[in-house]
Amino acid sequence: MAIARIRSRLSTGGPAQPPSPMPNSRPTRNDPSFNNYVDKLKNIPEFDTTDDSNRPPIAEVEYKLIKAKDKNSIQQMMESAAKFGMFRVSGHGISPEELNAAFTEADFIFGLLAERWSRDGDREEFAWSRSAMAVAERRRDVKNDENFLKFRSKMDNIANKLEAIAKDMAQAIGTNGGKQPRKKIKENETRMVLFKHNNSSLQPHTPRSSQTPRSLDGNRRDNATFALSIHIPTEQGEFRLISEEGPVSFRTIPNTIVITVGEQMEEWSYGEFRSAFGEINIEPDIQDEKGAFSIELKCSPSCLNDVVDKHDSISITDQIIFVVIVAIVYKLFSYMLS
Structure with a gap:
């Protein structure tokens, strides 16, 4: 050219x-x-651009359409989950302002609960669960701390909203899968990981462990204990899908969440939906001392097991029809033998 x-x-x-x-x-x-x-x-190299022209066609569906049981949106979501192990949901109702407000006490909490905090290169991680926060609240130096109580309340609120979204997605997938066989999953406690992203030029040169096969195996084992993972940032970042075929990345924003399929759902569907895992990377402005944040919530919606119970049980209507058919056959045989 x-x-x-x-x-x-x-x-x-x-x-x-x-x-x-x-x-x-x-x-x-x-x-x-x-x-x-x-x-x-002829020897001038072609430079990669920042657009998403090479990104696979991962579905992006409107949350309100999924809740309204729009068949076209649900079909797109299911096809994307089957092919890529992920899909995106826009219009989820969690504003960037609400996300940022939830992290106003995050810096303090990262230091207060140091045993649940770790560093991975230019990213800090904080493990959250309701049971862990309940245990932490019993500590003498924590239970009466106003910042901790605010932080816990805000994170509970975010977790409840993300769990509701995951439940609606799982419900839509479960009720639109026909009569295909399903397998029950273990209903594990919801877990969140809070990530604080710092500008890499301000941090020591520490390689990110996510680039190593060892971490890849660890992520895969962790992925096996949940059905769905929800990823959401406080500002624009890059979502990197990690797969055996190689990494795939695309831009993501707070108004659109990324949902990846866990191995529990892959087993639940007997391989109809493929599992995948990835992470959000954010490079905040060098002048932003507070950094940026993202959340990954992992859960096992109980409604997936409700679908299994429904498929495994015989409905009252089916039972009535069966009894009527048996009665008719019995009368026919009785008439023929009389």
Whole structure:
């Protein structure tokens, strides 16, 4: 393409002409020096752009349409979960302001509950669950701390909203899967990981463990204990899907959450939906000392087991029909034998 543009500009008399390697001469297309210049253009590398032109067609569905049982949206979501192990949900109702407000006490909490905090390169991680917060609240230095109580209340609220979204997604998948066989899952306690992202230029050069096979295996084991994972940032970032075929990344924003399928759902569906796992990376502005945050919530919606129970049980209508058929057959046989 670059060669074609050069030739086009020359033929139309455009201003962008290559500099002449010969002083006081005008290059022509028959000039050997010009041909050498054009040949060099063939070796100019193609640079990757920041757009998502190479991103696979991962479905993005409206939350309100899923709740309204829109068949087209549900079908897109299920196809994306089957092919990529993930889909995106927009219009989920959690505003960036609410997310940022939930982290107003985060810096303090990261230091207060140090045993649940860790660093991974330019990212800090904080493990959250309701049972862990209940245990922490019994500590003498925590239970009466106003910042902790605010933090716990805000995180409970965020977790409740994300769990409700996960339940609606799982319900839609479960009730629209026909009569395909399903397998019960273990209903594990919901768990969140809070990530604080710092500008990499301000941090020591510590490699991110997510780039190593060891961490990949660890993520895979953790992924096996949940059915769905929900990912949401406080500002624009990059979601990196980690797979055996190689990483796939695309931009993500607070108004759109990313949902990945866990191994529990893959087993629940007998392989109809593939499991996947990934993470959000954010590079905050170097002047932003507070950094940016993201959340990953992992859960096992109980409604998936309700679908199994429904498929395994015989409805009252089916039972009545069965009794009627047996009665008719019995009367026919009795009539023929009489």
